[in-house]
Amino acid sequence: MVGTTVFDGGLMERAMSRTLAEQGIPEGSAEFEGMLGYAREHSGISRMTVFSELFDDPKAAVNANRMFELNCDELIAAGGIRPVPGAEESIGWLRDAGIKVCLATGFGRHTQNMVLESLGWMGLADLSLCPADAGRGRPFPDMVLTAVLALDIDDVRKVAVVGDTSADIHTGLRAGATVAAGVLTGAHSEATLRAAGATAVVPSIKDFPALLERRAAGL
Numbered sequence: 001m002v003g004t005t006v007f008d009g010g011l012m013e014r015a016m017s018r019t020l021a022e023q024g025i026p027e028g029s030a031e032f033e034g035m036l037g038y039a040r041e042h043s044g045i046s047r048m049t050v051f052s053e054l055f056d057d058p059k060a061a062v063n064a065n066r067m068f069e070l071n072c073d074e075l076i077a078a079g080g081i082r083p084v085p086g087a088e089e090s091i092g093w094l095r096d097a098g099i100k101v102c103l104a105t106g107f108g109r110h111t112q113n114m115v116l117e118s119l120g121w122m123g124l125a126d127l128s129l130c131p132a133d134a135g136r137g138r139p140f141p142d143m144v145l146t147a148v149l150a151l152d153i154d155d156v157r158k159v160a161v162v163g164d165t166s167a168d169i170h171t172g173l174r175a176g177a178t179v180a181a182g183v184l185t186g187a188h189s190e191a192t193l194r195a196a197g198a199t200a201v202v203p204s205i206k207d208f209p210a211l212l213e214r215r216a217a218g219l
Helices: 011-022 030-041 047-054 058-077 087-096 109-119 142-150 166-175 190-195 205-216
Strands: 102-104 127-129 160-163 179-183 200-202
Touching: 011 030, 011 058, 030 047, 047 058, 058 109, 087 205, 102 142, 109 127, 127 142, 142 166, 160 166, 160 205, 166 179, 166 190, 179 190, 179 205, 190 200, 200 205
Parallel strands: 102 127, 160 179, 179 200
Antiparallel strands: none
């Protein structure tokens, strides 16, 4: 969602910075900047997975993830979340075309619901998923495969995955999706997305329907 259909105005990074400081990592230190950089580099991956890599103690990782979600919720409530231009229209186009839509995130369920509620997007898509719903988050295929089952898709080759990170691309390819497309409104560059194996890269989610139309026309 964030970086693909939603802009957060740096909110998630502020939540990460606040969380690291609350865990006793001195702001501005090499350790702090290294951890923040790691989280930034692994955008799109489950935040619990990221914290498990950042903290050796499993209890510390769980606590950090809990504090991160609380910080996210507080910052979201204060405003700053906005849709990527054309995102809502693109989702509407997909559903009008008979294509089922799932919004997936690397954040927790409550945080995802906060984002959806802040935008008035509850019910916009057919389904929304977070890592806890599927077992594992990106880059594993679990969320895509969970969506396939939940939405009664009869062939995973009919699935198209779109996202702004290499983790999104890996997830789609590992699940067997025919389309694993990147967008350039978020974390990773075109070179990074293509290196991950993206089947296509478009400027924004608003360009995604046209990509599918071209594929359907064999262009």
